[in-house]
Amino acid sequence: MRTLSLSLLLTALIAIAGCGDGDGSSNSSSDAANEAVTEVTITPVGNQMQFEQTEFTVPAGEEISLTFKNTATSSAMKHNVVLLTTSEGSVVTRVGQAGTQAADNEYVPEDDAVLAATGLADPGETVTATFTAPSEPGSYRYICTFPGHYATMQGTMTVVSP
Ligand SMILES: [Cu+2]
Numbered sequence: 001m002r003t004l005s006l007s008l009l010l011t012a013l014i015a016i017a018g019c020g021d022g023d024g025s026s027n028s029s030s031d032a033a034n035e036a037v038t039e040v041t042i043t044p045v046g047n048q049m050q051f052e053q054t055e056f057t058v059p060a061g062e063e064i065s066l067t068f069k070n071t072a073t074s075s076a077m078k079h080n081v082v083l084l085t086t087s088e089g090s091v092v093t094r095v096g097q098a099g100t101q102a103a104d105n106e107y108v109p110e111d112d113a114v115l116a117a118t119g120l121a122d123p124g125e126t127v128t129a130t131f132t133a134p135s136e137p138g139s140y141r142y143i144c145t146f147p148g149h150y151a152t153m154q155g156t157m158t159v160v161s162p
Contacts, residue, residue, distance in 0.1 A: 036160050041067045042081055044153075047074040049144070051081075054155040058133045059162035067128045070121035077123055079144045079153070082108055083115040083131065087139040087156060096143050096150025107145045115140065134159050 036059045043052045058064050068081045082099075084091060091113045098109035106120040116131035134140065137159050144153035 036162070038062050039065045039067070041069060042155070043069050043071045044077065044079055047072050047077050049077075049149045049152045051142075051144070051153055051155045055158065056155075057158040057160055060133055060137055060159050061135045062133050062162060063130060064133050065128060065130050066116070066118065067126060068118045068121055069126045070123050072123040075123060078120055078146050079149065080106060080108065080118050080120045080127070080146060081129070081142055082117040082145045083129075083142045083157060084140060085113050085115045085134070087141040092141050092143060092150070092154065096145060099145030099150065100147040102145070107147065109145065117145075120146065137161050 034057055036057045038058065040053070040056045040058070042056075044050065045052050066081060066083070068079065070077070070079055072079070082095065084095060095109055095111050095113055098111060099107040102109040106117075108114065108117040115134070116129050118127040118129040121127045140157040140159060142155050142157055143150040
């Protein structure tokens with residue numbers, strides 16, 4: 001009898017844990033990342049130079065709304081999200097490094113490889129960019145171009161056929 005109660009209790013606990021997983025606002029689980037969406041919210045990892053959401057998937061050719069919510073509290077942690085037309089490392093480096101020289105444009109460099117960009121968000125600020133997803137399925141890198149951030153602040157947008 002005791003064994004039975006314990007196993008019932010465990011089952012109940014597992015069910016509760018399962019529910020908690022489903023209604024969380026975070027989209028960071030791999031299941032959520034694989035599902036094509038047209039609205040995306042990205043946050044930083046605390047006061048680190050990292051995106052909490054390092055991957056998301058969108059349908060090709062659709063209008064996408066990308067929101068960056070800067071939940072950091074350190075005044076040094078200003079961020080943006082700059083989507084690139086490629087995932088090629090040399091381009092990521094080029095655009096990432098060029099951010100330093102683009103202070104007058106919220107650190108977004110003028111570069112053909114910039115597909116879309118949010119404005120610069122101070123801690124506590126939320127910024128949004130809308131753009132049309134590429135028609136070509138594939139991997140597209142996104143970075144923060146605030147000086148010194150791009151090396152660790154990166155993620156990948158996957159475009160899939162709708
Ligand atoms: Cu940043």
